[in-house]
Amino acid sequence: MGKWAVLLAVIMIATLLMACGAPEEPAKETLPVVTPSPIPEVSSDNSYLTPNPVENSLPIYGSIIEFGLHIPISFDGHQKRAYGPTGILPTFNQLVMFNINYKETVPENIIGDLADSWETSEDGTEIIFHLHPGVKWHDGVPFTADDVIYSLDKMTDVNRSAISDWFPAYESSEKIDDNTVKVHLKYASASFMINLAAGESVIQAKHLAGTDDQSAEFMVGTGPYILDDYKTRVHLKWRRNPDYWKYDQYGNQLPYMDGIIFYEADGSVTSDMLVGRRMDIRSTTTGAATTDTYEYLKDGAPELLWQKRDKEWGAVMYFNLNHSPLDDIRVRRAMGLVVDEESLIIGYCGDAMFGVTDIGLLPPSFGLPKEEIMELMGWDKPKDERVAEAQRLMAEAGYPDGFELNMLSRFGAQTMMGLSLIYEAALRTNLKIDPVVTGPSDIEIHKRLDEDNYDLYTHELNIGLDPVRLKTYFGTDGYANYSGYSNPELDRMLAELDYIIDPVKRRDAIWEIERILLTDLPALPTGCFIANYMPYYPHVKNIRWGAMAYSSICRLEDVWIDESLRVK
Secondary structure (H helix, E strand, C coil), rough: HHHCCCHHHHHHHHHHHHHHCCCCCCCCCCCCCCCCCCCCCCCCHHHCCCEEECCCCCCCCCCEEEEEECCCCCCCCCHHHCCCCHHHCCCCCCCEECCCCEECCCCCHHCCCCCCEECCCCCCCEEEECCCCCCCCCCCCCCCCCHHEEEEEHCCCCCCCCCHHHHCCCEHHHHHCCCCEEEEEECCCCHHHHCCCCCCCCCCCCCHHCCCCHHHCCCCCCEEEEEEEEEECCEEEEEEEECCEEECCCCCCCCCCCCCEECCCCCCHHHHHHHCCCCCCCCCCCCECCHHHHEEEEEEEEEEEEEEEEECCEEEEEEEECCCCCCHHHHHHHHHHHHCHHHHHHHHHCHHHHCCCHHHHHHHHCCCHHHHHHHCCCCCCCCCHHHHHHHHHHCCCCCCCCEEEEEECCCCCHHHHHHHHHHHHHHHHHHHCCCECCCCCHHHHHHHCCCCCCCEEEEECCCCCCCCHHHHHHHCCCCCCCCCCCCCHHHHHHHHHHCCCCHHHHHHHHHHHHHHHHHHHHHEEEEEEECCEEEEECCCCEEEEEEECHHHHHHHHCCEHHHHHHCC
């Protein structure tokens, strides 16, 4: 861990790299990376979407891909078990999904999976899904509308599902015919389609209801791969589904590969196996999120290619607005002016390349343009002007010589505590604030939160796929409202957000919500949306990642292997 002992030197190096216009990809040395190729033009309302790399070579059939991670303890995606979709999506399909050709997880990037198309009623409360005809379950039973109704009823039932709270608008479904389902909603809801596209929201077989969800017998789906062998805490092995119903744009039947082997392995083991060329990718969901892992893989296997997968959650610093002087917006604004996101990211994970600078409280899929964020935060001015303005605000608020600050942080020195320590130094140097940073156990943290024994709390802000979940953190009655923040206008906007189904109007509403938050400043952004750099060997083709962990790439249906490029 010598890198952490010379953290200041790393900050200086990273700052110089940024000043020279360092690219988003690793810049310490020339690395093989994939760059996006031209893709078909999209409509004007989603032209801002970020294209993923597109493979230009012709697909090749055959070969088996191997990778590792933790095999989920339940194969029922509706139970929301850790790493669940990683282990189930080769088997199951969804009704709809996010288009993996783009990175963002927004409504305008939703495409069909088992549903070929759908229509929404004028008032938004009815959706008719037209299902792909001729699909069969892996056991040969025909897939029908009955399976969709069963799955929707199950995933929205609090007694049978851990994701039921994702679908508050769901009322019922009815069968029009074997290939058509009408869904009835209590109200027009944007989150309904968004959460249907989540990797957990798989469609399951009605005729297998009641099957043990920890058994191989449960793993009967409509997906591109059929489970061949399951050994608990050892591996999952799939073979190609010869009757898979999807084709690529050129008319080739999917999937291309003969199978998948998924090993039970933790992070260090997967890194060793990848460097030892016993795996083709580290996994479909996790890569390198620290300099130690990244450098180990890069040095051990320099031919690896890399893609950056942004996270949908990040770390923020919550002000306790019940404590003086943090209830004074001038003090909060001053403390915001001395935030240096690049340094905070380095404090969190060791290198700025893992985070996102010039970003606010929302993840990249949803947040304001960076130019507006910089203006709202006052970061559009040189550092010396920002510090001078911060000191002026502190003096105006009556604190020219600072004050004591009780900082509470989660996790160890390489994560949120690391960024807290960097910010502590900035407050002490620039504003004469005297912070005391502690990172106690979870039990002690909960005790201190309950006792209101903190001034600034560094913790996650995780809205997943749906900004409506901001009400958890900033709604007046939110159970994770660590700031004690209350703004009736924001409460109203968050309550109305799910009803806005027009993508453009919804994006505008989300941006206005972030403007309010960056103006009132109940929490400070840090830039610590810590990305995973996803490693894979050059022989793995057409692999790409979106902004969500459990995207359709976990299905691997249109990925292929070019054995001529494999390094022996």
